[in-house]
Amino acid sequence: MSHVVKKRKLDKSRQDRLYFDSYSDVTIHEEMIADHVRTNTYRTAILRNTESIRGKVVLDVGAGTGVLSIFCAQAGAKKVYAVEACSIAEQAVKIVKHNNMEDRVEVIRGTVETVDLPEKVEVIVSEWMGYALLHESMLNSVLYARDKWLKPGGVILPSKAELYIAPISDPVVEDRLHFWYTVKDQYGVDMSCMSDFAQRCIMNSDITVNSVTVEDVLSHPARFAELDLSSVTVEELRAVKGHFRCSSFGSAAVNAFCVYFTVTFPCPDKPLVLSTSPFKPETHWKQAVLYLDAPVEVVQDTPVTGEVSMYPSEDSARHICIHVDYSIGEQKTQSKTFSIPDWSSEAQS
Numbered sequence: 001m002s003h004v005v006k007k008r009k010l011d012k013s014r015q016d017r018l019y020f021d022s023y024s025d026v027t028i029h030e031e032m033i034a035d036h037v038r039t040n041t042y043r044t045a046i047l048r049n050t051e052s053i054r055g056k057v058v059l060d061v062g063a064g065t066g067v068l069s070i071f072c073a074q075a076g077a078k079k080v081y082a083v084e085a086c087s088i089a090e091q092a093v094k095i096v097k098h099n100n101m102e103d104r105v106e107v108i109r110g111t112v113e114t115v116d117l118p119e120k121v122e123v124i125v126s127e128w129m130g131y132a133l134l135h136e137s138m139l140n141s142v143l144y145a146r147d148k149w150l151k152p153g154g155v156i157l158p159s160k161a162e163l164y165i166a167p168i169s170d171p172v173v174e175d176r177l178h179f180w181y182t183v184k185d186q187y188g189v190d191m192s193c194m195s196d197f198a199q200r201c202i203m204n205s206d207i208t209v210n211s212v213t214v215e216d217v218l219s220h221p222a223r224f225a226e227l228d229l230s231s232v233t234v235e236e237l238r239a240v241k242g243h244f245r246c247s248s249f250g251s252a253a254v255n256a257f258c259v260y261f262t263v264t265f266p267c268p269d270k271p272l273v274l275s276t277s278p279f280k281p282e283t284h285w286k287q288a289v290l291y292l293d294a295p296v297e298v299v300q301d302t303p304v305t306g307e308v309s310m311y312p313s314e315d316s317a318r319h320i321c322i323h324v325d326y327s328i329g330e331q332k333t334q335s336k337t338f339s340i341p342d343w344s345s346e347a348q349s
Contacts, residue, residue, distance in 0.1 A: 029064055029065050029088060031284050032064070032127070032284060033065065033067060034284075035283050035284040036281075037274065037280075037281050037282075037283045038127070038274065038283055038284065039067065041265075041272060041274040042068055042071065042125075042127060042157075042274075043071050044272060045157060045158070045265035045267065045272045045274075046068070046071040046072055046074075046075050046125065046157065047071070047074070047075050048265075048267040048268065048269070048272065049075065049123075049155065049157065049265070049266070049267060049268075050075045050076055051268060052122075052123060052155045053072055053075040053076055053077050053123055053155075054075065054076030054077070055076060055077075055078050056077055056078060056121075056122040056123055057077070057078060057079045057080075057081075057119060057120070057121045057122055057123070058072045058077045058079070058080045058081070058121060058122070058123040058124070058125060059080075059081050059083065059112075059117070059121040059123070059124050059125070059145055059149055059150075060072065060080060060081065060082045060083065060124075060125050060126065061083055061112050061124060061125075061126035061128065061138075061141055061142050061145050062083070062084060062085070062112075062126055062127070062128060062138055062141065063082035063083060063084040063089075063092060063107065064084060064088055064092065064127075065088060065091055065092050065095055066082045066084075066092035066093075066095050066096050066105065066107060067095075068125050068126075068127060069082040069092075069096070069101075069105045069107075069125075070095070070096065070099055070101055070105060072105075072123070072125060073101045073104045073105050077104060077123070078104070079104055079106070080104060080105045080106070081106055081108055081117055081121065082096070082105055082106065082107045082108065083108045083110065083111075083112050083115055083145075084107065084108070084109060085109070085110055085111045089107050089108075089109040090109075092107045093107045111141065112141045112142075112144060112145045113141065113144055117149055120149055120150070120151045121149050121150060121151065121154065122150075122151050122154045122155065123154060123155045123156075123157065124142065124145055124146060124149070124150055124154065124155070124156045124157070125156075125157045126138070126141075126142045126145075126157075128141070128142050129161070129261065129263060129285065130285075130320075131207070131209050131285060131286075131288055131320075131340060132163075132207060132259050132260075132261070132288035132310070132320055132322065132340075133161060133163055133261035133310075134237070134240065134310055134320045135207075135288075135318075135319060135320040135340055136318050136319075136320075137237070137312060137317060137318050137320070139227075139229075139237060140234050140237065142156070142229065143229075143232065143233070143234055143237075144234075146229070146230075155266070156229045156230060157265050157266075158229070158263035158264055158265045158274065159228070159229050159230065159264060159265065159266050160226065160227065160228055160229060160263065160264040161226070161227040161229070161261055161262070161263045161264075162223055162225065162226045162227075162261060162262045162263075162264075163223065163224055163225040163226075163240070163242075163259065163260075163261050163308075163310075164221040164222065164223050164224070164259065164260055164261070164262070164277070165221065165222055165224055165244050165246075165257050165258070165259050165308055165324075166217050166218070166219055166220070166221040166222065166246060166257065166258055166278075167217075167218045167219055167246055167248065167254045167256075167257055167298075167304045167328070168212055168216045168217050168218055168254070168255075168256050168257065168258045168289070169216050169218055169252045169253050169254060169255055169256075169295075170212075170216060170255055170256050170289070170291075171216065173202055173203065173255050173256070173291065174253065174255065174295070176198065176202055177195055177198055177199055177202065179198075180192055180193075180194040180195045180198055181195065199293075199294065202291065203255065203256075203291040203292060203293055203294070204291065205336065205337060205338050205339065206291075206338065206339070206340065206341055207288050207289070207290060207320075207322060207338045207339060207340045208288070208289040208290075208291065209285075209286050209287070209288060209289070209340070210286055210287060210289050211278070211282055211286045211287065212258045212278040212286075212287045212289065213278065214278055214279055216278075217258070217278055217279070218246075218248050218249055218250075218252050218254060218298065218304075219246035219247055219248050219249055219304060220246065220247075221246075221260070221277065222244035222245055222246050223242075223244075224241075224242030224243065224244045224307075224308045225240050225241065225242040225308070225310075227240070237312075238311055238312065239309060239310075239311050240309070240310040240311070241307060241308060241309040241310065242307065242308060243305075243306070243307050244304075244305065244306055244307070244308060245303065245304070245305045246303070246304040246305070247301045247302070247303055247304070248298040248299065248300065248301065248302040248304060249300070250299070250300050251297070251298065251299045251300065252297075252298055253295040253296065253297055253298075254292065254295065254296045254297075254298055254304065254328055255291060255292055255294075255295040255296075256289050256290055256291045256292060257289075257290045257292075257324060257326070258278065258287045258288065258289050258290070259287065259288040259290065259308070259322065260275075260276045260277050260278065260285075260287045260288070261276055261285075262274065262275040262276070262277070288322070290322060290324060290336070290338045292334070292336065293334070293336065296328045296329070296331060298328060298329060302328065302329045303327075303328075303329065304326065304327075304328050304329075305326065305327050306324055306325050306326030306327060306333070307324070307325045307326075308322065308323070308324050309322070309323040309324075310322050310323075311323075313339055319339060319340055320339070320340065321337060321338065321339045322337070322338045322339075323335070323336070323337045323338075324336055324337075324338070
């Protein structure tokens with residue numbers, strides 16, 4: 001049976017239902033809480049902000065199992081509104097009760113855009129980040145909450161996000177492309193002509209979520225965008241873009257870029273950074289890998305320059321597209337647009 005279907009734009013209510021349904025299973029929550037870098041950084045940041053949280057009213061946007069809400073209660077919050085749209089909210093209620101926090105943590109089922117809180121809040125906490133930071137676009141909901149419910153001068157945790165890019169060499173891709181040249185020696189059939197086809201299949205336009213090893217990063221990463229959560233607007237999220245310039249460490253074949261993010265929590269002593277860099281311990285976000293159409297050889301100090309633009313997909317506003325204009329060495333500027341394969345193709349018939 002053919003799975004080729006005509007693509008059509010998903011209406012927003014369908015997009016939202018598919019998105020929230022994906023959070024109704026235990027697996028995704030297990031993965032997130034088991035991500036020690038993620039969960040422990042949030043816990044540390046919340047406890048270090050005790051002075052800002054103690055005796056205050058907190059809003060947890062997209063609370064999931066309610067773990068961040070409980071951290072806020074442990075940090076002395078007077079009241080925490082844990083807003084969660086999907087059915088995991090039922091489990092959050094149980095967890096809150098199990099931890100004897102029901103007098104301070106109130107789980108509210110619904111989207112932050114539709115719920116009605118009884119009061120304004122002094123702190124917003126949210127773990128809104130998706131793959132490549134903006135995939136799934138929960139940041140829009142945080143900004144909505146900021147504009148509607150946060151008192152002037154209130155605190156947002158985290159308060160800043162930054163995006164980085166670096167050229168990389170993926171040895172697995174090199175091995176897979178070279179494989180077709182080895183078939184003749186093994187089996188007596190020359191299949192080297194498959195190489196071009198393999199290259200088109202492997203080095204496609206998908207955003208691949210993968211762990212990049214430090215050895216495969218070919219330059220110092222370049223920051224191309226910064227989002228200040230106290231002031232960034234939904235309109236600005238329609239096109240997050242910036243220029244980058246890198247210099248290669250040595251001789252290698254660039255066959256991809258990797259994109260990753262950091263978020264920063266303000267703390268009284270010094271800011272606390274949650275990083276998804278390949279140079280830091282792995283998180284469940286890993287890195288977003290963007291494969292070029294063909295590898296490009298570089299030597300020491302070869303410049304790699306360009307511009308990155310990130311924007312919502314036309315098919316589904318929750319899905320991110322990444323467009324890269326880039327030049328490597330003396331090569332003329334190349335362009336490629338990437339997207340994460342989404343459930344719109346699976347959910348249509």
